[in-house]
Amino acid sequence: MAYTTIDDPTLYFSTTTYTGDGNQNRAVTIDGTGMQPDWLWVKNRSAAEGHVVGDSVRGATIRLIPNDNGAEATRATNIASFTSDGFTVANGGVDGAVNTDAATYVSWAWKKVAGVFDIVTYAGNNTGSRQVSHNLGVVPSLIIIKNRTNASSWWVGSTEIPFTWNTDYLQLNETAAKGTDGGGHIFGAVPTSSYFVPGDNNDTNGNSNNYVAYLFGNKQGVSKVGSYLGNGNADGTYIHLGFKPAFFMLKGVFGEPWLMYDNKRLGYNVRNDQLIANTTGAEDGSTASWYIDILSNGVKLRGNDTAINGTNSAGYIYMAFAENPFVTSGGVPATAR
Helix, strand or coil: CCEECCCCHHHCEEEEEEECCCCCCEEEECCCCCCCCCEEEEEECCCCCCCEEEECCCEEEEEECCCCCCCCEECCCCEEEEECCEEEECCECHHHCCECCCCEEEEEEECCECCCEEEEEEECCCCCCCCEECCCCCCCCEEEEEECCCCCCEEEEECCCCCCCCCEEEECCCCCCCEECCCCCCECCCCCCCEECECCCCCCCCCCCEEEEEEECCECCCEEEEEECCCCCCCCCEEECCCCEEEEEEEECCCCCCEEEECCCCCCCCECCCEECCCCCCCCCCCHHHCEEEECCEEEECCCCHHHHCCCCCCEEEEEEECCCCEECCCCECCCC
């Protein structure tokens, strides 16, 4: 039977590893198609350094730190520029965040494309009914909002179970459990395929504050935001994605770290190379109960720790992007192997 790809996921997302050389404007070519990124996330794997993100809307050198609640800052000593096939990093960066000589790094790069990912900036007005337009073209499955002007958490809302939009939220920079906001102060009305509604306070929509929102959609064979329940066993839950993931991030909604896995840092199963989005920690494979397998059609959990596979009924949320999905000629994803 003939097999075809739904889309080439490397047009939308790619994981790239590199070793720092300490030189100014060191060029890094993104693995795969060598795309010019719209959102770039870099982490030092070998040392405890902050995560660094930049994007094409605010500017590559305007840094935000996902593990920190700080406002944005212009740092030419971190990500220096986006290029047609990747990006450049400065000589060492702030505290070794992007290019210390001999340190190892990972980058995750996203491209703005309908149905998968979009970036929106807006000025707050403290009005709960305010509609912010976007170009995702579908109802977002997950939105991350960050106050650029003042210190505030990275607010995460989702339209996927186990979330109720405009009452439930998580914080990317915290291990905290899902919060509940009955007044719509963090997120407002349910988003649509053309706009979303932030809340009515300084966290997501304050007067004289500027914001950035990252929006993620579900696209067959390319990207998926979803949820699962753990089984509490070392032979853990299988999570069907319909593709082999290049990136997989999960969090226990009841209060656990944001664990990050990908297809490039280790390259084989069992994956014991997790990074944590809400801390500065280096890559650490010492917690065996956090291990996973990356399979051709999803993820198999290999531990029973509450961080990935406990029995709490609140469950887990995840976000995944594909490496290279194969489907039948009828559009049915291939079985895991």
